Amino acid sequence: MTKNGNNSASPFLPDRHDLSSLRNAAACCEGCDLYRDATQTVFGEGPERARYMLVGEQPGDQEDRQGHPFVGPAGRILDQGLEEAGIDRDEVYVTNAVKHFSFTNKGKRRIHQKPTAAEIDACRPWLSAELAAVRPEIVVVMGATAARALLGREFRVTKQRGEPVPMGDALAVATIHPSAVLRAPDRDAAYAGFLADLRVAADTRPAE
Template sequence: MTALAAAGASKAPGAAEFVPDTGDLSALRTASGDCRGCDLYRHATQTVFGEGPADAAVVLVGEQPGDQEDQQGHPFVGPAGQLLDRALADAGLDRDTLYLTNAVKHFKFVERGKRRIHKTPGRTEIVACSAWMSAELALIKPKLVVCLGAIAAQAVIDRSFKVSEQRGQVVSLPDYRAIATVHPSAVLRAPDRAEAYAAFVEDLKQVRAEMRKRTAR
């Protein structure tokens, strides 16, 4: 169970009533399309569920889908996803071996003219959606979860987790280990993008080193 799933267990069911009791990732993905666990589905184009191998050793968790993800129905396909692809390659990680998902499965935004601008999901929405990620992780059983950004880290590790202070620290949780870095969109917004990108790649290299260490045991 993720940190926020545990925190919200005694509150409104949110997405939990839409999550099937049994099945595989394909069944979860299909069921998620009908989720009404919070109000974000009302304006989003579609649910954007996680993608990747069902037995992935590493799961990457972001915040929520962006505009391009919402339109295409796949995680990390917009500008931040393209930067992530490049950083993974530079760090020696193969995206095809990883499972990529988000803490929140619907795009939250505000409209400005013809543009849809990302809006950070609130705690209620994050807790409501946590049942999906908990179900994903329970089926995949990863060895390492990589949190991309504060929302993901607080959802997976602990509500008080601060990426600015604890970035790159490996945390042992009951079912897997976790590590947090920035979200690739933060690299795109950084004043010195080259420096931010290099630091991001170093974090991903640490992920690779952690996995090699665990494989060698």
């Protein structure tokens, strides 16, 4: 629970909203109960001013252990897609809608567990602050959890993926989460769709 007894990260946000201050403050966040079992907060990474912000669901097992986003198997799919889509990694800020790993134990393994709506909402202040600090032109929304956080509960990735939609001063392009490529019965087809969406993001230009 937070300092005021409500599930929200808001009381943990610092007075300064530059990325360094945000990252340091997020390390102490107790805005929802996920912090109790997670190894650490996994905050976003990338340049202070990035053309692209890529938003996923939550840290995975390797991200939780290492403290960096997208360093596991899904991260390798993402890196491959960005390279093939022609998106310069130096122009990309990567983060997650939820900053702590949500999981259940199965023997010695930690199995990913989808964050609840309350956990997504509790973590939303961090994501809003990252967006305000980075001010991206294009936001790539990867998966249903990120879509819930950024585009609302009515948005459906399966129906609206690959279509640029206004999101504040930026344009958002939704796609599947790269981990969905790994789980797909036909990985080649899933990856081809993922790559097509990234290429839309690469070619999208905000209106002047």
